[in-house]
Each structure stands twice: as C-alpha cells, then as structure tokens.
Amino acid sequence: MRDEPKPDYRIADLDASERPRERLAEKGAKSLNKAELLAILLRTGVPGENAIQVGQRLLDKFGGLEGIQRASLAEICNQHGVGAAKAAQIKAAIELGSRLKKGESETRATIGSPQDVADRYQYDLAELEQEVLMVILLDTRNHILEDMEVYRGSVNSSQVRVAEIFTPAVRRNAPSLIVVHNHPSGDPTPSPDDIAMTRAIVQAGKILDVDVLDHIVIARHGYVSLKERGLGFV
Numbered sequence: 628m629r630d631e632p633k634p635d636y637r638i639a640d641l642d643a644s645e646r647p648r649e650r651l652a653e654k655g656a657k658s659l660n661k662a663e664l665l666a667i668l669l670r671t672g673v674p675g676e677n678a679i680q681v682g683q684r685l686l687d688k689f690g691g692l693e694g695i696q697r698a699s700l701a702e703i704c705n706q707h708g709v710g711a712a713k714a715a716q717i718k719a720a721i722e723l724g725s726r727l728k729k730g731e732s733e734t735r736a737t738i739g740s741p742q743d744v745a746d747r748y749q750y751d752l753a754e755l756e757q758e759v760l761m762v763i764l765l766d767t768r769n770h771i772l773e774d775m776e777v778y779r780g781s782v783n784s785s786q787v788r789v790a791e792i793f794t795p796a797v798r799r800n801a802p803s804l805i806v807v808h809n810h811p812s813g814d815p816t817p818s819p820d821d822i823a824m825t826r827a828i829v830q831a832g833k834i835l836d837v838d839v840l841d842h843i844v845i846a847r848h849g850y851v852s853l854k855e856r857g858l859g860f861v
Contacts, residue, residue: 647679661686668716673708681708685717693754693847696721725750736771738763741852744807744843748774752809752845760808762792764801765840772801778808787824789831796837803838807845815846817853825859 647663656664665682672678685706689695695703695717704714738744744763752759760778763771777791796804806828810816817825825842832839841854854860 661692665717668720669709669713676708685709692721696725697754697756738765738769738771738805738840741841741843741850741855744805744841745845745850748807749845749850752807753847755809756811758809758811760787760792760806762795763805763807764796764799765803765805767802769803769840772799789827792828793831793835793837797835801837803840804832805840806842808842810844810846813847815844815849815851817844817851817856817858822853822859825853826861829860 647659647666650658650663651667659667662679662682665685666678669678669681672681676684685695685703686692688706689698689703700714700718703709703717704711706714709717736743736747738747748761752761757779758781759776761774761776763774766772773795775795777795778787780786792804792806795801806825808821821842821844828842829839839860841852842859843853844851
C-alpha cells in the first residue's frame with residue numbers, strides 16, 4: 628500500500644482571525660510571534676506544513692532569529708520549503724532590522740555611555756562566529772563620525788597591530804575613538820590579551836593625541852567596559 632500524500636496545509640485554510648497578515652493589519656506587527664512574522668515573508672508552505680510551521684522549523688533548525696542571522700544565504704536556501712527567493716527575503720528583512728537597531732538616520736548618533744555602544748553594536752557583533760575588532764571614530768561632541776571593522780580573526784595583543792587601529796582616526800582627524808570587539812564564546816569577560824591590547828592602545832593614543840575613550844567587549848551574555856573596570860586604562 629502506498630503512503631497517502633500529505634495534505635497541502637495553507638495559511639488560507641486557517642480561520643481569518645489566525646492568519647498572520649490579517650492579524651498584523653488588525654493588531655499590529657507586535658502581536659505576531661517570530662514564526663508568524665517569518666510566515667509573512669515565506670507566504671506559502673509545503674505539503675504537510677503551512678508557512679507558520681515552516682517558519683517555526685527554521686527557528687528550531689538555526690536556534691532562533693540570531694541563528695538565522697548567522698546562517699549563510701545558501702544554508703537557509705537549502706531548507707525544505709524555502710528556496711532562493713524566500714531565503715533572500717528573510718536575510719533582507721533581518722538586515723533591515725539590524726540597520727534600524729543601529730539607528731541609521733540623517734542625524735548622527737551620539738555615544739554617551741558604554742550602554743550606547745552595546746545598544747548600537749550588540750545585534751551585529753554578538754552572534755558572529757569570528758572575533759571582529761571595530762573602531763568608532765567620534766567628534767568633539769561624541770557624535771559618530773564613522774565606524775569600521777579593522778580586524779577579523781584572533782583578536783589578541785600579538786596579532787592586532789596598534790597602527791591599524793589609529794590609521795582611520797588619523798585619516799579623519801578624529802579627536803577620540805572607542806574600540807569594540809566581540810567574544811564568540813558568549814562570555815564578555817576581558818581576557819589578559821584584551822587588557823594588554825587596551826593598555827597598548829591607550830598609550831599609543833596619548834602619543835598620537837587621540838583620546839581612547841573605552842574598549843568594550845560584546846558577547847551574547849552582555850558586555851564589559853574595560854574603562855569602567857579600570858582595565859588597561861591608567
């Protein structure tokens with residue numbers, strides 16, 4: 628006896644009050660869970676699963692939205708019921724959320740505390756599988772002039788050249804900067820290498836007349852300001 632084909636479950640088969648798009652229109656996007664928001668992007672399901680169920684499967688497979696953000700386009704595309712177009716829509720939507728979180732706008736952002744740095748960069752940095760070191764260049768009022776990645780790999784005092792950190796600041800004539808890097812392990816506790824690197828950066832800043840305001844380590848489980856803890860700053 629042949630197996631009976633699974634029925635093609637569709638969102639349209641749900642009661643109107645349970646359909647994600649209708650609920651979004653009536654109650655707003657905040658009323659939807661993550662699987663339902665993904666379902667709106669997916670639009671259709673596959674035999675045996677409607678789009679909400681496919682969305683939940685993606686969340687389970689990759690470990691939530693953060694995992695989907697880390698996954699490559701090809702990895703998402705290869706999931707049953709997704710494909711190239713839907714995978715691109717999902718990645719684009721997550722990137723839009725990332726840029727909104729960073730507050731990209733006509734007005735330059737101001738950094739007033741380590742929390743401001745964490746709020747702006749944690750979404751992008753905390754879930755990376757490699758260490759990334761960034762420099763945030765600031766003007767005299769702590770407005771962000773520019774931020775950029777200057778190193779990717781093993782971020783430690785023996786690998787990172789201090790000159791690479793200050794080159795963007797010299798080029799932009801920035802009076803101050805903040806160094807930020809991530810810990811893929813999830814633990815933001817500064818390592819001895821982090822402290823040694825901070826000490827070298829602070830000393831170089833004094834010579835170049837560029838004020839190093841902080842070095843912040845970001846991870847999934849929070850962040851640490853080395854300046855606040857007096858690590859590497861004298």
